[in-house]
Amino acid sequence: MPAARRVLALTAGLTALLSASAAPALAAPTIRQLPHHAPVVLTSPHTTGPHGGVLNSTSSNWAGYSATGGKYTSVSASWIQPTATCTETNTWSSFWVGLDGDGSDSVEQTGTEADCSGGSPVYSSWYEMYPAYPVNYSDPVAPGDHFSASVTEALGRFTLKITDETQGWSHTVRKTSRSAKLASAEVIAEAPSNLAGPLPLTDFGTVAFTGATANGKPLGSFKPDGITMAKKDGTVLASISPLSANGEDFTSTWHHS
Template identity: 30%
Template sequence: MKFATTVLLTSAIWTTSALAAPRAGFGVPPKAPGDKNGALAAEQSTSADIEYGYNWAGVIHTTPPATGTYTAASATFTVPEPTATDDSSGGKQGASAWVGIDGGTYRNAILQAGVDFYVEGGTKNYDAWYEWYPAYSNDFNLSISAGDIVIVKVVSSSPSQGVAILENESSGQSATQTLSADPSTATLGGQNVEWMVEDYQSGSSDVALVNFNKVKFTGVQAETSDGQKIGTDGATIYDIQQNGDVLTNVTIISDTEFDVSYEAAQ
């Protein structure tokens, strides 16, 4: 990514921060969940827990099955066209869609890859990227445009080795990057998998969440060390809440599909 990211989750997941391209992952010491935005609400759904955080919207498994750990996560989505909101004042607005292993309740490392979409100076921009926190992220050498259908997958072959793969089905381009823990102590635990649309920070300032309309995740799948394949069932939903406004709406469609929709502040 091109940006820094601050993540505020609920009582189970502490506030963390990630720097991007250079993006340094969850590098800022954690705060208590209410420090940034006051107490966060949580509610129950018949299909999944719904919780609110500062800048993650999507689906996360916060614990692995009893018989294994998470070793892969993948999904397909269509890159949205970002639209600046009325209160932009000409500044940067953005969001990022990605898949990852760890980084939620397990913050020692995170293996993730995805696509940024943002508006800056009236120009719409798109970047495909990969990262193994706490090392900096890098961009894939791929062209990305609004409407492109991309497949993203991250795989850990061991706690200290992994691969990030991004395929642009619309252009026929694909890229694969082998990564390793850097430093060597930044190993994965296989405790979390997530599929997210993320708001973020640039430097020390918050970037306004861009109007991305909707990101539809399909083919949602996690794999475990004992061969299980897991979708959205039993996962926790996160919606973005900032200054009392809920800015996203996550809708689970099936075990392999969900939508993240942008909601304008009231």
């Protein structure tokens, strides 16, 4: 190529390159992180309550029962998947069994979700080895489905199992954690959290938990902490009933987002 044409070609190429670099940058895609099912955030300390030595406290993200004060290597319960009533555009709620999270920074857990996205109900199931993010299953979940779930530990290996007895599917996951304290066992209705804190709670009506056990015994035999979900100003988000006479059954009822 003659020198003059080569200079013109280089000049044109350089001009095109500069024009491209000056073009407005495309906006980066937004990456949506899944909410965590986080350790309990207490808004009042554990205090002795009237129900046979059961402790009582309030939390900004949990409602349910948590056994502490020992080593816990298994927890299990069943529940009926509640219906999400979408009174707000985007809300979240989860229902699960787990080890740790009350007095420790990790939670090993599995459960279901009843959320509202864009004003429509969304149902799902998941497991989580907090602080890792939850892993969602793709199987169908519908209101009224009967779930059973358990988390067990042996020599640092966790087995997390959840079964939808209505839809006929089940998942068992095995994970290793050498740092888990095994300091609590809980059956919980939760307002999941993001980095800013607990998210608005879905109106889930009432969820009934049955057959709640820890270390193979009724959860009530450990004199667990009965946790009410409430804001710092005292507004109750979700309440719980007393444990049944057998120490295994209770309900949690939504009150406010």
